[in-house]
Every structure is written in C-alpha cells, then in structure tokens.
Amino acid sequence: MHANWFPLWLSLRVAALATLISIVVGLWIAYLLAQRKFRGKGLLDAVVTLPLVLPPTVLGYYLLVLLGRSSPLGRLYESVVGEPLVFTWQAAVLASTLHAIPLLTKSARAAFETAGTNHEKAARSLGASEWRVFWRVTLPLSRRVVAGASLTAFARALGDFGVTLMIAGNLPGKTQTAAVGIYDALQSGDTLAARLFVLVLSAVVIAIVYGANRLDERPVTE
DSSP, rough: OOOOOHHHHHHHHHHHHHHHHHHHHHHHHHHHHOOOOOOHHHHHHHHHHHHHHOOOOHHHHHHHHHHHHTTTHHHHHHHHHHHSSSSSSHHHHHHHHHHHHHHHHHHHHHHHHHTHHHHHHHHTTTTTTTHHHHHIIHHHTTTHHHHHHHHHHHHHHHHHHHHHHHTTTTTTTOOHHHHHHHHHHHHTOEEEEEEEHHHHHHHHHHHHHHHOOOOOOOOSSS
C-alpha cells in the first residue's frame, strides 16, 4: 500500500498554527479573566467555554454563516486575500483554534489566579506595573502549567473533526486532515489506511498527553 501522508502533515501544520494562535489569544483572555474586573466578565468566560459544549455541527454552522462568501466578514477576507476562507486549509486552522483556545485559557487562568500571589504583591509594592508583574512574575511562575496546557491544546487541535469537516471540507490534497481522512477512508472501505492513521494519531496524542502530564507532575516553582 502506498500511504498518502498529506492528511497527517496537514494536521500537524494546522495544529501547530492553531496552538500558536491559541497561546497568544488564550493567554490574553486568561489574564483578563484572572487579573481584571470588568462588566461582562462572566459573559466572556461563557463565550470562551462555548466551543467545548456546543455540538460541532452548531459551531460549524455559526462559522459558515459568519465567514461564508455572502457574509460581510467573508467578503472582507476574500477582498484582502483573494480567495474565500471556507473550504481552505486556513479554515481548518480556525476550526482547530476554536477548540484549542478554551483548553488553554481555562488552565492558564487557574494558574494565573494562584501562582505567586505574594510575589506579585511584592513586585507591585516595589512599583512594578501590572504588565511587568505579569511578564516577570506571573507568567514565569505559571510556565509549566502553560506549557502543559499548550501541549493539550495542540493534541485537541490535531484531532478536530466536526467543525473542520463543515468549514474546511474534505478535499484530498488540499483540506483533508488526518481525522477527516480516517472518516473518508472508512466511507470508501479502505480500512487499512484508516487503521494506519488511527495508530499514528493515537501514538502522537499519547506522547503529547504524556509530556503534558509530566509537566503537571513537576512543581510550579523550583
């Protein structure tokens, strides 16, 4: 059998980009939820959690409505990039990001709320700004939790299926990720290819989760 490794390589690229985006956006949201008081804080928390509890078909439908070629955002994206967003590998990145951000945000928020409270107070008493306290105290003390959450987010992004299928489609050699490739192989009766992707994905995810657990086992401070 000649294995087609494109879905796996695409999944790794999509998951890597989704994780990078999730780290930037997720840490910012986690900081706001952990360190700031503002009107609508509960609503923001609920919106961040939504992708974890909504059925993938519902989330995919919302994205199609918001980002389809007939929507304002969809037309804006197409006018800037030159092609529509839906049914592209970039749409797969967006789908994976939406499922990765909540995992990273919730873990990072818990770490930011508990890590180094006394150290933060001491830094503030010495005149450090809130931004400096975050970068020099809070984030370094939470680094292992954030690293473990990033690995978990990568694993979740790697295996996204439902939303990816709805907004990125199943175009072999273009948008077909490993999870979608497994579904396609089973539908076409190619059980050998399906088993191969299942084993490879399982091995990769087990390694990632093991690494995340090892980080969680270590103390936050040394």
